[in-house]
Each structure stands twice: as structure tokens, then as C-alpha cells.
Amino acid sequence: MDPTPxxxxxxxxxxxxxxxxxxxxDAPGGRRTFIPIVGGSVSGSxxxxxxxxxxxxxxxxxxxxxxxxxAHYLIRTGGGEVIxxxxxxxxxERQGGAPYFVTSPVFVVGDGPHEWLRxxxxxxxxxxxxxxxxxxxxxxxxxxxP
Amino acid sequence: MQIEAPVLRWVGHARVEVSAPVxxxxxxxxxxxxxxxxxxxxxxxxxxxxxAGGADWQEVHADGSVTLSARYPVALNDGRTxxxxxxxxxxxxxxxxxxxTSLLFDGxxxxxxxxxxxxxxxxxxxxxxxxxxxxxx
Numbered sequence: 001m002d003p004t005p006x007x008x009x010x011x012x013x014x015x016x017x018x019x020x021x022x023x024x025x026d027a028p029g030g031r032r033t034f035i036p037i038v039g040g041s042v043s044g045s046x047x048x049x050x051x052x053x054x055x056x057x058x059x060x061x062x063x064x065x066x067x068x069x070x071a072h073y074l075i076r077t078g079g080g081e082v083i084x085x086x087x088x089x090x091x092x093e094r095q096g097g098a099p100y101f102v103t104s105p106v107f108v109v110g111d112g113p114h115e116w117l118r119x120x121x122x123x124x125x126x127x128x129x130x131x132x133x134x135x136x137x138x139x140x141x142x143x144x145x146p
Numbered sequence: 147m148q149i150e151a152p153v154l155r156w157v158g159h160a161r162v163e164v165s166a167p168v169x170x171x172x173x174x175x176x177x178x179x180x181x182x183x184x185x186x187x188x189x190x191x192x193x194x195x196x197x198a199g200g201a202d203w204q205e206v207h208a209d210g211s212v213t214l215s216a217r218y219p220v221a222l223n224d225g226r227t228x229x230x231x232x233x234x235x236x237x238x239x240x241x242x243x244x245x246x247t248s249l250l251f252d253g254x255x256x257x258x259x260x261x262x263x264x265x266x267x268x269x270x271x272x273x274x275x276x277x278x279x280x281x282x283x
Contacts, residue, residue, distance in 0.1 A: 002156040003156050003159075003267075003278045005154035005155070005156060005265075005267075005280045006154065006246065006265065006267050006280070008151070008152060008154070010151070066261060088231075088233075088250060088263070089263055090250075090261055090262055090263060092261065092262060100149055102152065102262050102263050102282045103263060104233065104248030104249075104250060104263045106233050106248070108175075110175075111207075111208070118207075118211075118213055118235060119211050119235045119237060120235065120246075121234045121235065121246040121247060121248055121265060122248070123152045123248070123263065123265065123282050125149040125150070125151070125152050126149065127149045135149075137149055137151075139151070139152055141246050141265055141267075
């Protein structure tokens, strides 16, 4: 029998505002673009924050058609703490459904009320709302919630 | 429109052998150390051998919890070599050595291996870490 997978709990949603992509020089593995992140919000039972303008997604369209995500940006909590978000993922397609993406977000955070973010492992499930906005539901792998 | 919740599906098991940590002294987030990967084995959906040469770059925080960031090559039996990229955390010592990481495969490959992200659920044992690999579907 296969090992039992860990359970996951939805802890917050990232609502991310974007500007049009900037095309970069090609990488050996494919075509690179930078998608500026200009704002947005984080809301949920365990985190409330705003997204700080200035980060972005260093995206790679691989030669084999795969789309890689590597987003790096900052969020500021209601208490004023700034947290670094490093989110790596892949676009996927579901038969008959809209494209979506899965990510492994990592949060760089100091000691304090949000330090659980660095002790936990997360999965993000994302979708495009329109060209200038994506939303990512973030799940914590069990045991990680404070 | 809501995205469906992620589903974790077991795809394999890994045993990654390591040698003694090398300390790099204190950094802003705690003691930094490098744990060299010396070998190991992957079984399940993919079979392969963990190659020596990669490492786990760790930060040991004041509370004893550890932030992990590992990269190491794995030679699969089908002839491809992929890079395991693991990022995650281990709670403070005193627990059972259990840890969770996110895991992805970095490789210029056109197959499903690099088309999603994974979650590793494992523990530290003498001279190695062992973990089950779950695909996020």
C-alpha cells in the first residue's frame, strides 16, 4: 500500500497585480520574460498583508513548451513586518479546463509572529484572473499552522 | 472561479546519504552549514541513483529549527540525469527528526517529471535522510 500523503489546509490567498511582461534575452533552456508585480493583497485566516510593488516573476518558456514560474517579491503585514516571498512553480493544463499553475512558495521571515512561515511547507494553486491579475490559494502541509 | 484544492499522490521514495555538516559560522538567520550529499537511491515512479556532489545548505535558527535548501543530481535508470531541488524545514531537535520539504526537478526534459511540484515527507536517520515523494496533482 502506498504511504499516506500529508494533509493540507488552505491558509491564505495571494491576489497579485501584474504589468505586461518584459521580454528578456533567451536562455539556453528557452525564452525568458520578466512580469512586474505592482501590488495586491494577501488575505486568509493566518495572514493579512499587502504586496509591495517592485518584485516580479522571472518566467521561462521552455523549448519543450513547459512554462516555469520563479516569482520573487515582498509583502508587508498589518503589523508592518516585511516578508520575502520566493515562489517557484509550473503551469499545467487540465483536460477541458483552464490552465492553472502549481507552486512551492518559500517565505523568508525573521523571528516573531510570522516565523511559522519559515518552518512550514506550502503548496500554491494559481490561476489567471485576467492579463493583469493572478490569484494563488496557498495550502500548508499539515502540522505547519501555528 | 475557484481553483481545485491540490491532491497529493505518492510517486516514490528516496534515501539520500550525507556526510558530516560543514559549519560556515553565523549568518543573519542563524548558523549556516553545508551537508554534503554522497550518494543514495530513488525508487518508485522513477528508479535511479543519487550522485555525489550536491549538498543541503542549511540555516539553524535560535529555536533549533532548520531551514533546508538542497540541490543534488540523480541519474535515473532511463538515462536522464535530473536535479532534485528541495526547499523546506525541519522542526527543532527533540522531535523525531521528521521534516517536510517542497521538491522540484530541474532539468531540460520534456516529460512530466519537471511539469509539477512535489512534497517530500521524511526523516533524518543515521548518515542519511529518507523521504516519500508526493506529486501535487
